[in-house]
Amino acid sequence: MGQDPITLIIKTLGELYIFILLMRFLLQMARADYYNPISQSIVRLTQPVLLPFQKILPKAGRLDLSPIFVALVVKLGIFAVLIMLAGGNIQIDVLKLLIYAVVGILDSILNIYFWAVIGSVIISWVAPGSHHPAPILIGQITEPLFKLAQKVIPPIGGLDLSPILIFLVIQIIQSQLARLVI
Template sequence: MTSSYISNPLIFLIDTLIYLYMVVVALRLIMQWAHWEYHNPMVQFIIKLTQVPVKFLRRFIPAAGRWDTATLVLLIVVALIKIIAVGMLAGVLPKGLFWLTILFAELFQLFINIFTVSIIIEVILSWVTPAGSYNPVAPLVGKMNAPLLRPVRRTIPPVAGVDLSPLFVLLGLQVLSMLVMPLLAGRYI
């Protein structure tokens, strides 16, 4: 057995667990931007998972206007921990300013993934949620995706009662990722 026999599953596990926590921290940033209802059970879940480190960081890092800079710093720190942990296990640590580009790439892809998944969730919920029922996730993804979907909905009307705006926004997010990620990773043509 080679050393990768143990290190590959360990890298996968650490990468996945830290990435999931990054998603929760990023959602805490998004909840301020999207004005999520504080009493929603999903919002309470996000706050409970992030409250201890955010509260600690708030002692040293003041808010910038209505933005919680402590949460942003926490997201950056968790992303750096992920890069370092995975890099050490893989035996490849970035050098020089490459740290910064990897950090930007990691955060950019995180938000692209969050919005992609949230749009897919919103579409699926619109198909399966019975009229008049309450789902705690539906109003959150609706408020979160509205700034992305609204301009497309104004431009492209529904076709035979089918809203195609989520499809166009998903395509746009993927094209944006394909254009920006190579630049951040240093693989531009």
């Protein structure tokens, strides 16, 4: 059966904004080029919402945690609105909802990395050394993962098997996260 259009719109818009918030956090974590046009767009889309939280929330070293916090709040808001639209009980277990939200955010981060690694591999085959802003950003996000994986599996005669290790680790973590919410 089809999904209610209102539910679909709320989930889609909410998850899209969560994606943008998480991208801002991951770009910051990877120390990606701030002056990349895509980075600038992400900052412009998130700054009005993040500004009040940046003043309140402490930084973890060089990392601004406000995008993660706001993504968590948006995820909780999506859950709350969907439960109300479904006519659910108002007496919701807040701790369980918070666990679902945290697991959802972690799963979203892992999905971003998964697709970024796939994108990076395809770009390395099709357009290595591209000067377009998107491949540059994807490379900057995935570079720390590749370096870490290459410490475990170094390139063998020009063949880099680190993406396979990254995919395996992502799948293992996602399967363990799924067990938390069952």
